[in-house]
Amino acid sequence: MEEHEPIRLSSDLAQKVVDTIAPTINRHVNIMNFHGTIIASSDQTRIGSHHESSLEAIRDNRIVDVDRADVEAGTQPGVNAPLMLNEQLCGVVGVTGAPHEVRPLANLIALTVQLLLAQEREHGRSNRRETEARDLLSALLAGITDTELIARRLAAHRLRAPWCLELWIPHEPQPDLRQQHAIDGQRTSWVYLSGGYWRLRTSFASSAAASVAPRDKYLGSSHAANAxxxxxxxxVLRVLSRHPRLVPGRDSRVMWSPEVAVAIARTPERNLDSMAELAASVNAEQARTLLVIASANSMLEAAEFLHIHRNTLVQRIDRVSQLTGIDIRHSAQFLRLQHSIYASIALGRLHIF
Structure with missing residues (x-):
């Protein structure tokens, strides 16, 4: 039996439907795409976040009640009902509230949303491309999609390998990013998901790195040759995006270790406190000095980067050794201290990047 790809919902159209129906029922309403990403909501702060319970509604094609709020899973008490368009499951509509109160409305709300979507579904090319980009990026970041489906989505965009995924977290709001449309065969449009802007481009298309402001956070993945x-x-980028403090700004990239950052980002938060204890007595200047040393080819290079005399650098190292009991000449000890510094950064106790 041939597998049909889900119909892609336009976020603009979905938001229009939410804005129409939410005031009528006096409840918060969310619409999630096929990958469980909230693409429209009466609570704007939830747009772009992942909604775990909607995946259950999609997987089982049934209404799912949520009795308790789960901040980590991105859910609130309510009811999630599958959305069907042209007899295809395409997403989920969620209504917040006590399930016993809103469940009687669930089928009616889902039917109303389906009718509105069917009547008002947009066919403009640019909107379709933005929706396709969101769907592709949602699939990548959800981490649950098979490689064959990803390959088909890439082919639909006519994006040929190798590819590079970009994450941009602006220090200030960047409405211009949304206006940078896709270029056929080169890149998708920027899509806002999980607290940052994401874009997929081919290796020959220009990177956004040159446009990044000094205080903006930006990462580009290594080039990927296959799905x-x-x-x-x-x-990797999805894990880091959950800890934006660990993502480097343009000017701090030189001292940033992707391996250590990813390791800390994958560490359960309950373990970060104990990891950060070793660096508890280290201040921001000392921490920055240590990270520069770790990335430099020599002590002289590190001193030049920090614009200090080599003797001053040695004095800082000696002081850190007195505070922590760590001799950075021993690589294992030094690496342990680096992990502690990154844990402190992740917890917001040190501000380096």
Whole structure:
């Protein structure tokens, strides 16, 4: 039996439907796409976040009640009902509230949303491309999509390998990013998901790095030659995006270690406190000095980057050794201290990047 790809919902159209129906029922309403990403909501702060319970409604094609709020899973008490368009499951509509109160409305609300979507579904090319980009990026960041489906989505965009995934977290709002449309065969449009802007481009298309402001956070993945590698690169950036303090700004990239940052980002938060204890007595200047040393080819290079005399650098190292008991000449000890510094950064106790 041939597998049909889900109909892609336009976020603009979905938001129009939410804005129409939410005031009528006096409840918060969310619409999630096929990958469980909230693409429209009466609570604007939830747009772009992942909604775990909607995946259950999609998987089982049934109404799912949520009795308790789960901040980590991105859910609130309510009811989630599958959305059907042209007899295809395309997403989920969620209504917040006590399930016993809103469940009687669930089928009616889902039917109303389906009718509105069917009547007002947009066919403009640019809107379709933005929706396709969101769907592709949602699939990559959800980490649950098989490589064959990713390959088909890439082919639909006519994006040929190798690819690079970009994450941009502006220090100030950047409405201009949304206006940078896709270029056929080169890149998707920017899509806002999980607290940052995401874009997929081919290796020959220009990077956004040159446009990044000094205080903006930006990461570009390594070039991926196939869909499996692209999913792997997406998983790394997705993990880091959950800890934006660990993502470097343009001017701090030189002292940033992707390996250590990813390791800390994958560490359960309950373990970060104990990891950060070793660096508890280290201030921001000392921490920055240590990270520069770790990335430099020599002590002289580190001193030049920090614009200090080599003797001053040695004095700082000696002081850190007195405070922590760590001799950075021993690589294992030094690496442990680096992990502690990154844990402190992740917890917001040190501000380096």
């Amino acid at each position: 499996a590698q692209l999913l792997s690169e997406a998983e």
